Amino acid sequence: MLKIKRMRIRANQWMYRIGSYFVLNSIPLLRKASGEGKKQITVPNDIQWERVTVDGVASEWLSPPNALPETVLLYLHGGGGVTGLYNSHRWMVGHIALACGIRVLLPDYQLAPEHPFPAGLNDCVTVYHWLLSNSYAPGRIIVAGDSAGGLLTISTLLALRQVNQSLPCAAVCISPAIDPAFAGKSMRTNVWKDSLLSPQFARTMMRLYIGDHDLSDPIMAPLNADLEGLPQILIQVGGDEILLDDVVHFSDRAKAAGINVTLEIWPHMWHVWHTCVSVLPEAKDAIDHISTFIHNILVKLE
Numbered sequence: 001m002l003k004i005k006r007m008r009i010r011a012n013q014w015m016y017r018i019g020s021y022f023v024l025n026s027i028p029l030l031r032k033a034s035g036e037g038k039k040q041i042t043v044p045n046d047i048q049w050e051r052v053t054v055d056g057v058a059s060e061w062l063s064p065p066n067a068l069p070e071t072v073l074l075y076l077h078g079g080g081g082v083t084g085l086y087n088s089h090r091w092m093v094g095h096i097a098l099a100c101g102i103r104v105l106l107p108d109y110q111l112a113p114e115h116p117f118p119a120g121l122n123d124c125v126t127v128y129h130w131l132l133s134n135s136y137a138p139g140r141i142i143v144a145g146d147s148a149g150g151l152l153t154i155s156t157l158l159a160l161r162q163v164n165q166s167l168p169c170a171a172v173c174i175s176p177a178i179d180p181a182f183a184g185k186s187m188r189t190n191v192w193k194d195s196l197l198s199p200q201f202a203r204t205m206m207r208l209y210i211g212d213h214d215l216s217d218p219i220m221a222p223l224n225a226d227l228e229g230l231p232q233i234l235i236q237v238g239g240d241e242i243l244l245d246d247v248v249h250f251s252d253r254a255k256a257a258g259i260n261v262t263l264e265i266w267p268h269m270w271h272v273w274h275t276c277v278s279v280l281p282e283a284k285d286a287i288d289h290i291s292t293f294i295h296n297i298l299v300k301l302e
């Protein structure tokens with residue numbers, strides 16, 4: 001039964017992957033296909049949803065019951081820097097909030113191509129500074145993100161370090177698009193295994209996100225950055241992802257820089273499989289691993 005369920009999930013993922021190919025030249029259609037315009041806000045049961053504006057940045061709070069006090073997960077959604085904060089992310093991140101017992105702040109940052117890099121990054125940094133100014137200590141803040149949001153997570157850490165800002169206690173990257181050049185061998189070897197993300201889609205989104213910016217900028221391309229001094233990082237990536245080798249390369253560089261990195265490679269999983277948390281055991285297990293990672297860090301800080 002579980003095998004049949006996985007096959008159905010894969011089939012749905014492939015339908016999205018194929019469909020995305022046909023709307024690459026129309027950003028409005030791509031956004032609509034990804035969930036823009038839905039009037040009904042969908043979050044898991046027991047999650048309290050609230051829309052807020054944070055120093056000019058549209059954002060949302062997802063709050064589980066009995067959340068840990070004075071602790072926050074700053075979550076930077078994926079979507080190639082082109083598609084926005086929609087129900088698929090609210091649903092997944094809501095489950096992360098429930099598993100961790102932590103309030104989550106989701107910035108609906110500015111999107112390319114209308115607002116290419118560094119507009120979205122600047123919004124994420126603004127929201128982090130707002131947390132500090134509202135009595136959240138760096139040691140009680142975790143930054144996380146998936147796909148392009150995983151790249152934004154590392155870029156945010158590097159941007160904060162650049163101005164000598166106190167860094168959060170930890171970071172979590174889910175299937176991060178960590179190398180804008182997409183130079184890893186798995187971009188070829190896993191092209192027919194990753195049922196969600198295609199090389200053409202990834203490269204097109206990244207070109208829109210980068211705009212005219214210099215790709216050698218270390219904040220844009222963390223593989224070019226000095227990673228020394230970054231906080232602990234949990235990275236989760238699927239064994240079938242086209243991004244696999246880029247992620248492994250980044251993990252190796254971070255470890256060489258002295259960063260405490262936990263790299264989890266989940267066999268047979270595709271890009272951001274966590275979105276299937278309602279029906280896929282591996283998605284729930286991966287989110288439980290995130291919860292364990294975060295709580296182990298917070299316990300050490302107490």
